Amino acid sequence: MPLKNMFGVNGYEWNFLEDPAAPNNRDVIFEKNMALIRNFSAVRHYMNWTKLENTPGNYTYNPTYNGSWNYDLIYTRCKQDSILVLADLKNLPVWMMETYPSGEQDDENVPAPYSSDRSKPSSYLVQAKMAFQFAARYGYNKNVNQALVKADQRPRWKNDRINEVKIGMGLISYIECNNELDRWWKSDKATQTAEEYAANLSAFYDGHKGTMGANAGVKTADPKMLVVMGGLATADAGYVQRMIDWCKVHRGYKPDGKVNLCFDVINYHLYANDGNILKHTKATRGTAPELSQAGEIADSFIKVANGIPVWVTETGYDINPGSYQHAPSIGNKTALVTQADWTLRSALFYIRHGIQRLFFYQLFDAFPGKAEQYATSGLAEGTKRRPAADYIMQADKLMGNYLYKGTINADPLIDKFQLGNKRMYVLTVPDETGRTAKYLLDLGKAKHAVVHTLKTGADAMDKKVVATVGGKLKITVTETPVFVEAAD
CATH class of the missing domain: 2.60.40 (Immunoglobulin-like)
Incomplete structure (x- = not known):
């Protein structure tokens, strides 16, 4: 695989569209940010479901009802600039969250109405329908039954731009189902077992083998769109094995004898540090990737995958020394330069271990200056690259298309x-x-x-x-x- 596959980044719609000088104009790409984004070969777009389906069955994309974002513009520009987009449909829409008792409402709850049987694919029908709509619009299949494709055409106010039905725009090839569904730090309402998530993913993938109707599931809309499983927070390859075992029982086998899986890409998250993610032992600082448990974890996923592509869609380092994920200063190198060293070394590290794509967390700091884990992991600041992005740009320019040979x-x-x-x-x-x-x-x-x-x-x-x-x-x-x- 080419080295440039290791140069993905996590980001949000406002990274593309929000010009500080004109924050309410969300129909124009903010070119200063786009110049930063073009340093990366791929973007993992954190895409909150509530923006796409603000009220049940009413779908919006351009503009989104919530936030007035123009997803059509973002994805069109990314394709124009040869940037792969991984669209990550995550979190609950507000109206589904509100089915939970007031004391249990959290937009990271399991994506099914309250009291659903989480072991059944049918409990995830609403999300599967959202996945169908997204794939029908942004995928490559132009032959989707137009009667099944929806867009909320009601104006929000006078002279509001109206959403239009579009089919087969040919902009998105990969979609991810949720994010860190094994979030152990939250209660059961927000955490899925491997078997529950496999049931969820089976609905999302193809409407549980086409049994949930003509308008449910990614593959139902676009058989060629690839489904990426949600990134695992614990990075436990055993979780994936249990998903595969669930598929053997509930989805069976293909004519060629392979398991009829409900995902095309395996995905996990790993932040290299001196803790132990498998035991949930808290770290005190980030560590160089080669000196962490990242290698044995990567190898365990490659073994379970047995030829299925494996991606790591979150990794990175903070620069604030108060974070347990910080990159320290080393000798005369500042934390920013150490972050740069370890970022590029992470790219080399993962291609060495057979991971097919890597996405860094994230384009900008989540909370600039905050001494909290993952708050200061940005690879850019303002409209300028940090050294980590300098190194990525330089390596990509020199040898992004070169293939790893050993x-x-x-x-x-x-x-x-x-x-x-x-x-x-x-x-x-x-x-x-x-x-x-x-x-x-x-x-x-x-x-x-x-x-x-x-x-x-x-x-x-x-x-x-x-x-x-x-x-x-x-x-x-x-x-x-x-x-x-x-x-x-």
């Missing part, structure tokens, strides 16, 4: 990438103490090496051409990755 040394790490006849080696000391190492890199018959070094605040890496000695280059490797290109 790791030829463990310490320092030497990753080999290739594009046609071009070879690129990425060298990194996998530590967090400021350690350096000497390495003799064998470039075969190359007479020269082009050494590319990352630079904060720049659009491209610095580079210098160095003569090899018999095809070999002696180089000092640091905890900041360095890129070496074989040249004639």
Whole structure:
């Protein structure tokens, strides 16, 4: 897979449309933010269900009834700029949340009306219908029965723009069903077992094998749209195995003998730190990805997946030292530079372990300056890139299309990438103490090496051409990755 697949980011509709100088004009892309977003190959769009279906059965997209956002514009622009969108349909609409007793109302509750049997796919019919509508509009199937596709055409006020029915716009290829459904820190009302979520996902996927009507499920609208399971917070591959086991019983097998699964992509979240997510042991700080439990967790998911794509849709580091997920300053490196090092090293780390896509949390700080976990994980600030985004931009520009071909040394790490006849080696000391190492890199018959070094605040890496000695280059490797290109 190409390195650029590791350069996704999490974001929101206001990141695209909200110009501080004109906050109520939500029909124009804010170009200064778009310039930042274009540094990433993919965006995971946190998309609250209540914006799309503010009242039962009434669907809005452009503008959304809640917030007046223009999703058509965002997705069209992303396609124009070759940015993959993972649309994450999450949370409950207010009207469904209000079916719960007043003391139990939370928009992160299980997405079914209160007192539903959460083990049955039919309990998730309303969400499955929303998924159908979204896929019918933004997917690639232009032959959806128009009588089934809805848009709320009632104006909210005089001269309000009216939503229009649109079919097969060809803008979205991936949709995610909810977010962190295994949220152990909340009560049972908000947490699904693997079996409950599999039932939920079966409805969302294809209306539980087409048994829930002609207007339920993603695949019912667009068989080619791919369904990504909601990112798991605990990062337990056993949860996925139990989902697969549920599918064996309740969905059976395809003609080719494979399990008739209700997802196309496996998905989990992992923030590398000195805690233990599997035991829910709280961390005290972030750690370099290579020194955390991230590797064994990634390998466990790849094993369970057995060929199914695995994505990590949330990872990242805070810069506020009060957060237990903070990147510390190391030697003369500030927290921002450590965040940059570990962000790029996370991309290299996950491609090394076979993960097919990676999304960083997130474009901007959730709560600037706040000493809370995940509050200061932004890769940009204002209209400028932070060093982490500098590094991503520079690596993508240099070798985003290069394919990972293996790791030829463990310490320092030497990753080999290739594009046609071009070879690129990425060298990194996998530590967090400021350690350096000497390495003799064998470039075969190359007479020269082009050494590319990352630079904060720049659009491209610095580079210098160095003569090899018999095809070999002696180089000092640091905890900041360095890129070496074989040249004639």
